[in-house]
Amino acid sequence: MDHRHLALLWELSERGTVTAVARATHRTPSAVSQQLRTAQREFGVPLVEPDGRGLRLTEAGQVLAAGGRELARVTERIQAAWDGFLGQPTGRVTVAALPSAASVLLPGVLDELSAGAIELQCADVDVAESAYAELVGDHDIVIAHSLTRRAPAGTEGLVSIRLAREPLDIALDVDHPLARRTELTPDLLADQEWVGVPIGFPFDTVRLAVEAANGAEVRVVQRIRDNLLVEALIEGTERVAVLPRFTCPHSPQVVLRPLRVVDAARYIFAILRPDRAERLAVRTVLDSLQHHASRLTQGLPGSRP
Template identity: 55%
Template sequence: MDVRHLELLREFAVRGSVTAVARATHRTPSAVSQQLRTAQRELGVELVRPHGRGLRLTEAGELLARGGEDVAAAIAQVQDSLTGLLGSPAGSVDLLAFPSAATILFPGLAQHLDRAGIDLVLHDEDAAESRFADLTADHDVVVAHSLTGPVPEGSERCTVVPLGAEPLDVAMARTHPLAAREHLDARDLAGQSWIGVPEGFPFDRVLQAISVATGTSMRITQRLRDNRLVEAMVAGGEHLAILPRFTTAADGGVVLRPVAGVPTLRHLSALMRPDAAQRSAVRHVVRALRETAARAGLEQ
């Protein structure tokens, strides 16, 4: 059994298409297709079959793709043992976080790791909860968030390390009638006009929960990703929005109010492919992430 075939199937399972695998591994789609045919011939079993305009793994292909994950993790563990024998953790660690988490974590993390001998490469990208696990294919560590718990949707095949949790509050202009109240109930929010986020994002789930709790439809006038833009929209009008407590600007012209009766705690977690999680440099970064999150006041 050729380990390269297992790695190819593992990549296909993560990326879902020949084109995506080719792009990620710097090969042509025809070369990837040829390698899949070679793997099928040498293993004597069908690994992929046509599905729509593309291919999907068979049951045997799925089994071997999971085996590829195990093999990659075992190799990474041996490599890490050798690194430990030769000295302290070193190398490059590629870290991605969604923007509001990056605002909390990146400055302190970079300072913490300044003398660790680790080359930290930082990225920020916002995504729907179900997409964070996919991003681990191209990044060593992905900081994700979820309203339902520390294991985000779709991350079952990842190594998941909880980092903490942050409350989400209702944001409004200082002149809004609800700003006079220190606490809100879901019923106070029925019939209000909202600036939302794209569907599938954790903030949207708060609005869905309010809708269920009040038995009313949410009036969402716009759906935007950038929290600073949402702050500006809220500060300048009568709209409400869901924003994170720790990274919403105190002088941005909005006030935050907690809301009772619906889940509003978002969990932050570090996601990794199992082989990446074996690297001592990655583990060092994740430990530093947890320490930075605790210093920032995230609930542990």
């Protein structure tokens, strides 16, 4: 039984298409297809079957893909034990992170790990909540957010660790008439112009909650993903927006006010594939992320860059 065939079947079960597997494993689609045919000859049963224009695993293929997943976990567990024996975690750890969370977590993590043998490679990603789970195939740790206490959709079968709960506040220019209040209610926001986020992004649920409380739609004039750009678009205006409390604002001209009645918060998660969660280097980075997230939520010195 060739363990490479098990790994290939698992990759196909995770990524869904031969093209995606080829891209992730730095092979051509024809090479992946050839290896699938070789695997089928080895096991003597069909492992994949046509599914539209693509392929899907047969029941036999699913059994072997599960074996590939378990084999990967065992391999990483052995590597972790060996790293522990040597006394030092080593290797590259890739992190894909939501930019606003990354801006306050990763500087401290990079500084903490700078004296060790771990190479931390970071990427910033800002996608809809349901798309974060897709990133774990290409990154060791994905830092995502959810508007519920549960991990983002699609993370079933993955390792999900909650790093922090971050309140979501209403952001206003410091001279906005509502900025004089210590807290806001949905009725005060009914007639305001909003700078929102794309539909499907977590912060949009706050806008929906305000509309539900008021029984009427608010006026969204822009839909923007980047928090810095959101700040720029409300600065010097009477527009309002939703921004996270710990990681924004960056401009002294923008203030945050809590929203009463509506329970507005996001939950920041680290999500990983189970096999990669076994690696000592990955666990070391994860421990550092948890440490700096706790400092952030407690408002401790050094918790923001």
